Amino acid sequence: MPSLGHLEASAPLNLTLSKSAKALVRADWSAYATAYDLLSEHNPEYQTLLREFEGFLETIETPGLIYDIGGGTGNYTEIAARICPESEIKLVEPDVGMLGVAQAKLSGHDNVEYDPRALEDFDASGTADLVICVHALYAMPDQRQRLKDLRRLLRPGGRLYLVDLGRYMNVADWRRYLFAHLKQEHGLFGALRIFWQGREIAKQNATILEAQKKGAYWTHTEAEIASAATEAGFDIIRQDSVYRGYSDLLVCRATS
Numbered sequence: 399m400p401s402l403g404h405l406e407a408s409a410p411l412n413l414t415l416s417k418s419a420k421a422l423v424r425a426d427w428s429a430y431a432t433a434y435d436l437l438s439e440h441n442p443e444y445q446t447l448l449r450e451f452e453g454f455l456e457t458i459e460t461p462g463l464i465y466d467i468g469g470g471t472g473n474y475t476e477i478a479a480r481i482c483p484e485s486e487i488k489l490v491e492p493d494v495g496m497l498g499v500a501q502a503k504l505s506g507h508d509n510v511e512y513d514p515r516a517l518e519d520f521d522a523s524g525t526a527d528l529v530i531c532v533h534a535l536y537a538m539p540d541q542r543q544r545l546k547d548l549r550r551l552l553r554p555g556g557r558l559y560l561v562d563l564g565r566y567m568n569v570a571d572w573r574r575y576l577f578a579h580l581k582q583e584h585g586l587f588g589a590l591r592i593f594w595q596g597r598e599i600a601k602q603n604a605t606i607l608e609a610q611k612k613g614a615y616w617t618h619t620e621a622e623i624a625s626a627a628t629e630a631g632f633d634i635i636r637q638d639s640v641y642r643g644y645s646d647l648l649v650c651r652a653t654s
C-alpha cells in the first residue's frame with residue numbers, strides 16, 4: 399500500500415464562487431472518451447476496482463433491473479451484462495462521446511439499454527434492484543441531492559454500489575505511479591508511447607482537480623460520504639477506501 403501522506407485533505411467549498419463560475423470548470427467527458435479505456439487497460443487500480451465489482455456481483459442474488467448511472471464507456475455495464483445475462487440493464491450517461499464508446503463496446507449484449515439523460519433529469523423511480531454509480535457522483539451538481547435520486551431509483555432493500563473520488567486528484571502523483579508501472583510492464587519507450595496516446599487523460603484530470611478546488615466537484619472524507627449516504631436513505635453494508643486512498647467504495651442498502 400503506497401503512503402497516503404501526499405494526499406491533500408478534503409477542502410471546504412469555495413463559497414465566494416458564483417454558481418455560473420463553478421459551472422465553467424468541468425471535465426470535457428467527450429474529449430476524455432476516446433482515451434478513457436487506455437486508463438481502464440493500463441491502470442492496475444482501475445482493474446482492481448473492476449475485479450472488486452465482479453466479485454461483488456457474484457455474491458448477490460441476480461438483480462432483475464440494474465442501472466449504471468454515469469456509466470461512461472460502459473466498463474461496469476459490460477461486467478453486469480456478462481455476469482447477469484438475465485438482468486435488464488440501463489446505462490444512463492449524458493455525454494454523447496462516452497455513450498458512443500459504450501454502445502460500440504456493448505453491441506453484442508441484447509439486455510442493455512441506453513439513456514442519454516443526466517441523473518437529475520432521469521425520472522424513473524423505485525424499481526431497481528441494483529444501482530451502480532462509479533466515479534460519477536462527485537462530478538454531478540448538488541451531489542447530496544443526487545444521492546437521494548440514487549435512493550429514489552431503488553426498491554426498498556435494493557442495493558447501491560457506489561465508488562466516488564473524494565480527495566484532490568493529485569495529477570503529478572498519478573503520473574509518477576502510472577509511469578513507473580508502465581515502464582516496468584512495457585519498457586521506457588512503451589511507457590512514453592502510452593503516455594502520449596493518453597495525454598488527454600492527464601489534461602482532463604488537471605481540469606478535475608481545478609473543478610474540485612473551485613468547489614464545482616465534490617471532495618469528501620470517508621465520514622462525510624458515509625453521513626451523506628445515511629441521510630439520503632441508505633444503510634451502509636460495507637465501506638472501504640480504494641483507488642490508492644483517493645476514492646471511497648460503499649455498498650449500501652436502500653432503507654424501506
Ligand SMILES: C[S@@+](CC[C@H](N)C(=O)[O-])C[C@H]1O[C@@H](n2cnc3c(N)ncnc32)[C@H](O)[C@@H]1O
Nearest residue numbers: 427468469470493496516517532533534537538
Ligand atoms: C470518470 S467517468 C466514470 C465512468 C464509469 N462509471 C467508469 O467508472 O468507468 C464520469 C462519468 O460521469 C458522467 N456524469 C457527469 N455528470 C453526470 C450527471 N449529472 N448524471 C449522470 N452522469 C454524469 C460523465 O458524463 C462521465 O461519463
